[in-house]
Amino acid sequence: MKLNLGCGGNKRDGxxxxxxxxxxxxxxxxxxxxxxxxxxxxxxEAVALTHVLEHLGGPPDVFIGxxxxxxxxxxxxxxxxxxxxxPRSDSFISDPTHVRPVTLETLFLFNxxxxxxxxxxxxxxxxLGLYHDVDFAVTRVDHRLTPRWAExxxxxxxxxxxxxxxxxTYNNVIEETLYVLExxx
Ligand SMILES: C[S@@+](CC[C@H](N)C(=O)[O-])C[C@H]1O[C@@H](n2cnc3c(N)ncnc32)[C@H](O)[C@@H]1O
Numbered sequence: 001m002k003l004n005l006g007c008g009g010n011k012r013d014g015x016x017x018x019x020x021x022x023x024x025x026x027x028x029x030x031x032x033x034x035x036x037x038x039x040x041x042x043x044x045e046a047v048a049l050t051h052v053l054e055h056l057g058g059p060p061d062v063f064i065g066x067x068x069x070x071x072x073x074x075x076x077x078x079x080x081x082x083x084x085x086x087p088r089s090d091s092f093i094s095d096p097t098h099v100r101p102v103t104l105e106t107l108f109l110f111n112x113x114x115x116x117x118x119x120x121x122x123x124x125x126x127x128l129g130l131y132h133d134v135d136f137a138v139t140r141v142d143h144r145l146t147p148r149w150a151e152x153x154x155x156x157x158x159x160x161x162x163x164x165x166x167x168x169t170y171n172n173v174i175e176e177t178l179y180v181l182e183x184x185x
Contacts (some may be wrong), residue, residue, distance in 0.1 A: 001016060001039070001040075001041075001043045001045065001135060002014055002015040002016065002044065002045060002047070002048075003016050003018045003044050003046070003048070003073070004016070004018065004046045004047075004048045004050075005016060005018050005032060005047060005048065005049050005052055006017050006018070006019055006020075006032065006049060006052030006055065006056075007023045007026050008024060008069075008165065009019060009040065010046065010050065011026065011027075011033070015046075015048065016028060018030055018032070018038075021030065021177075022107070028098070029166045032052075032056055033057065033062050033065070033066070033121075033152055034067060035065050035068075035069055036069060036072075037072075037073060039060065039073040039133045040073070040077045041072050041073065041181040042072075042073075042074070042076075042185075043073055044048060044060045044073045044078055045069065045073065045074075045075060045078050045079070046079050046080075046081075047073075047074060047078065047079075047080045047081070047082070048080075048081045049080070049081070049082045050082075050083045050086065051083055051085065051176075053066075053082055053084055053100070053102050054084050054085060054092065054098045054099070054100055054101065054102055054144065055097050055098060055099060055100075056099070056100065057099065057100055058099035058100060061134070063100060063108070064128065064132055065118055066111050067132070067134055068132055068134055070134075070136075071110075071134035071135070071136070071185075072181060073182070074183040074185075075185070076183060076184065076185040077182060077183065078122050078179040078182070078183040079146075079181070079182060079183075080136070080180070080182075080183065081178065081179075081180055082102070082107075082178070082179045082180075082181065083175065083176055083177070083178050083179075084102040084175060084177055084179070085098070085175070085176050086143075086173070086174035086175060086177060087101030087102070087103060088170070088171045088172070088173070088174075088175075089146070089171065089172055089175060090171070090172055091175065091176070096106065104138065104141060104177075104179070105125075107138050107179055109125060109127075109128040109137055109139065109179065110128050110129045110132075110134050110135070110136050111129055111137060111138065112129040112130055112134060112135045112184070113125075113137075114129070115127035115129045115130045115131075119158060135184035135185070136181040136182070136183060136184065137143050137177060137181065137182045137184055138179055138180070139180045139181065139182050140178065140179070140180035141178070141180075142177065142178040142180065143167070143174045143176075143177050143178065144174065144177070144178075145163075145173065145174060145175065146171075146172050146173060146174070146175045148172075149163065149166065149173045149174075165184075
């Protein structure tokens with residue numbers, strides 16, 4: 001089974017398309033903040049969440065519930081594709097239904113190796129993967145730059161290092177990011 005969660009109007013062939021609104025006639029109408037999700041344990045080989053995760057789990061316990069359900073319904077080795085707007089972008093800030101910034105570190109908190117490594121260094125990051133027995137490896141991170149910064153980079157007006165600084169400092173440098181996760185069980 002492949003799941004396209006929060007499909008909206010972008011339904012995918014070969015996927016079970018899921019949304020909380022019936023407007024675009026998804027295969028399954030379901031509020032992903034309600035648990036358990038109506039999918040079997042270990043049943044999914046691929047999951048897509050395109051511009052969806054930032055809409056889920058304003059209350060921390062609900063977000064953790066979403067991550068737990070994502071882990072439960074996936075089989076070992078399943079591929080999860082997450083696309084989110086950058087938290088420092090107008091796209092993220094402007095939508096009142098965006099309830100949660102999602103960063104690389106948000107996802108690392110659900111990785112057991114990362115949890116153990118930071119614990120060993122005596123750092124304070126909450127080991128959510130260990131606490132909730134979920135484990136996702138981040139296998140790919142692709143940033144899509146805003147047109148203005150993409151042009152500055154390709155024209156050579158900014159270096160990679162200057163771009164890195166800008167990403168950490170300014171708004172509207174990164175438009176959206178693709179994270180690919182591999183499910184570990
Ligand atoms: C920004 S749209 C993205 C739609 C689609 N994935 C795309 O790429 O065009 C977010 C979608 O997530 C759905 N969504 C938001 N919260 C949800 C929830 N709690 N359960 C299920 N779907 C939800 C919305 O209804 C909406 O269709």
